Amino acid sequence: MKTIAFFDTKPYDKEYFNQVNQNYKFKYFESKLSENTAQLAKGCDGVVAFVNDSITAPVINQLHELGVKIVAMRSAGYNNVDVKAAFQKLHIVRVPAYSPNAVAEHAFALLLAINRKIHKAYTRTRDFNFSLSGLVGFDMAGKTIGVIGTGKIGQIFINIAKGFSMNVLAYDLYPNKNLDVNYVSLDELFEKSDIISLHCPLTEETKHVINEESIAKMKKGVTIVNTSRGGLIESNALLNGLKNGKIRGAALDVYEEEAELFFEDFSNTIIKDDVLALLVSLPNVIITSHQGFLTEEALSNIAQTTMNNLDEYFNDDKLTNEICYQCMDGRAAYECHHQNKKRCF
Ligand code: NAD
Secondary structure (H helix, E strand, O other): OEEEEEOOOOHHHHHHHHHHOOOEEEEEOOOOOOOOOHHHHOOOOEEEEOOOOOEOHHHHHHHHHHOOOEEEEOOOOOOOEOHHHHOOOOEEEOOOOOOHHHHHHHHHHHHHHHHHOHHHHHHHHHOOOOOOOOOOOOOOOOOEEEEEOOOHHHHHHHHHHHHOOOEEEEEOOOOOOOOOOEEOOHHHHHHHOOEEEEOOOOOOOOOOOEOHHHHHHOOOOEEEEEOOOHHHEOHHHHHHHHHOOOEEEEEEOOOOOOOOOOOOOOOOOOOOOHHHHHHHHOOOEEEOOOOOOOOHHHHHHHHHHHHHHHHHHHOOOOOOOEEOOOOOOOOOHHHHHHHOOOOOO
């Protein structure tokens, strides 16, 4: 039986993976994968990792030397993997779609909550404070919402927005001709949107797509939603925009420096990240701890697809969900697999 090191394990991971596992011995570690913890994978054939694990070149080299052959990401995003360093050493597989609905619905839930100030209203009524001052929101209907990234999650988000009778503007590096949406330039999206929601991956091109310059182009009173990756937003620029009133509200499921913090309980600790502390303290900001994926359906799909990915590798089959630096954006995947019969290398 193959042994798999499972990093950054949470109770719900164990529950859903144990339900579908028949073929592997999982070694569950609560630690995140890093240069300091990679040695835990000694004696293991594969690794299962998540969004805040660091699969950097030194970690890849350590795993390779330990005889690990595959890193199965139990996520769609893989910006935390140095895919170039992994090439020819470790096969990297992922779960490309486990429930785009889960993330799109969470993004919309955050948007509705920040607009109608549900977070404020909830704490008020728990304290028997039934006043409404300061809770004025706006109608969604008729507002213009700009969606950056129209892949699986972005498309569902657009459909939800249309259900609210909103005008949708979209930007994508690769516009989808089959999608009934008004694609515009990034600048036009910034200039015309009342709300901007991010659904693109974190890449060199998209890093800090929301920055001082782009915020300057936006409408006064814009609301920003980010359920994609923290690095898409330059946090200090966001904070300045919120403080000077240019940005009406921000709803964030991800944060640039989340890796050391998210998924853990620091309620008895003084957080040293001043930007995060300030963001959390603002009344017009809601932060959730990267929980967009956290539905029963998504967890079940993540476990099942990860198991299939491992089975494909150990049965010497075609790796359906493999990625490498040559096919990173997913578009060249067929070509890459085709050239190499069934795997990226
Ligand atoms: P996807 O691959 O289906 O879609 C991504 C879209 O972004 C594609 O249409 C692609 O063409 C577009 N894109 C790529 N580069 C771009 C650029 N420079 N500018 C604009 N668009 C660009 O991915 P998805 O399943 O819709 O997921 C989107 C992102 O959501 C993931 O990359 C991940 O970071 C994030 N995510 C978050 C959670 C969560 O729990 N919060 C869960 C899953 C995914």
